[in-house]
Amino acid sequence: xxxxxxxxxxxxVTQAEKALEGGAAMIQLRHKSASGSDLYCWALEIQKxxxxxxxxxxxxxxxxxxxxxxADGVHLGQQDLPAEAARKLFGKSKIIGISVxxxxxxxxxxxxxxxxxxxxxxxxxxxxxxxxxxxGPNAITEISQRLPVPVIAIGGITGANVCEVIRxxxxxxAVISAVAASADPAQAASELIQNMQSCLxxxx
Amino acid sequence: xxxxxxxxxxxxxxxxxxxxxxxELPELAREITAHGAAIIQLREKHLSAKAFxxxxxxxxxxxxxxxxxxxxxxxxxxxxxxxxxxxHFPEDSCPLDKARAAAPGMxxxxxxxxxxxxxxxxxxxxxxxxxxxxxxxxxxxxxxAPLGLEKFSEICRIVSIPVYAIGGITPSNTRQxxxxxxxxxxxxxxxxxxESLANTLESFNNMLNQCT
Numbered sequence: 001x002x003x004x005x006x007x008x009x010x011x012x013v014t015q016a017e018k019a020l021e022g023g024a025a026m027i028q029l030r031h032k033s034a035s036g037s038d039l040y041c042w043a044l045e046i047q048k049x050x051x052x053x054x055x056x057x058x059x060x061x062x063x064x065x066x067x068x069x070x071a072d073g074v075h076l077g078q079q080d081l082p083a084e085a086a087r088k089l090f091g092k093s094k095i096i097g098i099s100v101x102x103x104x105x106x107x108x109x110x111x112x113x114x115x116x117x118x119x120x121x122x123x124x125x126x127x128x129x130x131x132x133x134x135x136g137p138n139a140i141t142e143i144s145q146r147l148p149v150p151v152i153a154i155g156g157i158t159g160a161n162v163c164e165v166i167r168x169x170x171x172x173x174a175v176i177s178a179v180a181a182s183a184d185p186a187q188a189a190s191e192l193i194q195n196m197q198s199c200l201x202x203x204x
Numbered sequence: 205x206x207x208x209x210x211x212x213x214x215x216x217x218x219x220x221x222x223x224x225x226x227x228e229l230p231e232l233a234r235e236i237t238a239h240g241a242a243i244i245q246l247r248e249k250h251l252s253a254k255a256f257x258x259x260x261x262x263x264x265x266x267x268x269x270x271x272x273x274x275x276x277x278x279x280x281x282x283x284x285x286x287x288x289x290x291x292h293f294p295e296d297s298c299p300l301d302k303a304r305a306a307a308p309g310m311x312x313x314x315x316x317x318x319x320x321x322x323x324x325x326x327x328x329x330x331x332x333x334x335x336x337x338x339x340x341x342x343x344x345x346x347x348x349a350p351l352g353l354e355k356f357s358e359i360c361r362i363v364s365i366p367v368y369a370i371g372g373i374t375p376s377n378t379r380q381x382x383x384x385x386x387x388x389x390x391x392x393x394x395x396x397x398x399e400s401l402a403n404t405l406e407s408f409n410n411m412l413n414q415c416t
Contacts, residue, residue, distance in 0.1 A: 085257065
């Protein structure tokens with residue numbers, strides 16, 4: 001499955017629309033500097049689009065916005081609200097994803113009741129300034145074998161390396177720039193999905 | 205979270221320059237509360253949600269079982285998670301009525317800078333308003349020219365919920381604000397100048413108690 005995360009550069013609603021056209025199964029609204037009122041309006045629009053496309057809608061960090069629009073889930077980084085606190089407010093049926101970059105963080109995320117982990121960064125990435133070396137695809141194998149929840153790989157994933165990621169055991173991938181910064185985002189999303197599917201068929 | 209009588213002194217934290225707000229702010233909150241009931245709003249935009257949540261927990265533990273209230277700026281998820289008394293919504297925040305629907309029972313306030321937004325905030329269900337800047341202030345220049353006492357008084361007149369005056373508020377102009385219909389006064393400066401905290405608080409509390 002493909003999760004598209006919105007980039008700060010252009011309108012998140014348009015980005016989500018294109019990604020969904022291309023077949024994305026999950027949209028994550030992420031914008032670190034927008035006002036609460038902008039986030040709320042975007043979230044409402046993207047939520048509608050996701051329902052039409054039968055896709056999952058997740059809000060990054062801002063559980064307040066996720067609660068206000070009744071989003072499907074929230075994605076929490078290591079510096080965001082603790083998952084246990086988020087779960088109490090959000091309820092059992094909602095999706096909580098957590099960003100992890102090590103076995104220890106992944107196991108802690110599962111202990112606190114997350115529904116999936118976002119593991120990264122796998123490859124060097126232009127989207128976020130990250131400290132430390134990329135984890136590489138081997139980390140996906142190591143962590144996905146230990147965890148009872150899906151591993152969504154993130155960080156520098158493109159059409160050229162997505163097969164490695166899937167072969168390593170990722171349930172899905174999350175991308176920002178590979179779709180958002182592409183000249184034709186819908187096409188880029190659709191190609192990533194095709195690559196993932198053909199890779200799965202070959203390795204079944 | 206229970207609704208209680210709103211204190212008349214409203215203090216807003218804002219300490220991006222302070223190296224250890226997580227240690228300092230809870231202590232300041234306790235000191236403020238020791239001088240009398242206050243609303244303490246945590247507004248620390250530079251902190252991550254996790255750090256903000258942890259700060260709110262610490263402050264709560266210092267002012268629990270007092271008549272002071274803890275309000276969290278904008279993030280009602282953090283307010284709920286930390287067991288704060290309520291949330292304060294900036295003018296460009298998630299709509300207050302939508303937040304309220306997701307978090308019933310929460311005390312909710314709103315910042316406003318005009319009569320129009322005062323009326324819409326009241327309609328959205330705000331429990332109180334913070335209106336300003338009433339006077340000249342170096343801190344809030346992004347909201348343009350001060351309202352002045354006349355416009356402030358108009359705002360107080362057209363809504364039926366408590367209005368706190370903010371912007372250039374000192375103990376000596378507190379009386380003027382109350383005379384024009386303010387329920388109380390809000391100050392950011394208290395968290396900034398710890399030198400004469402006790403004196404400042406005493407002056408504010410004297411003014412506020414005298415007039416009510």
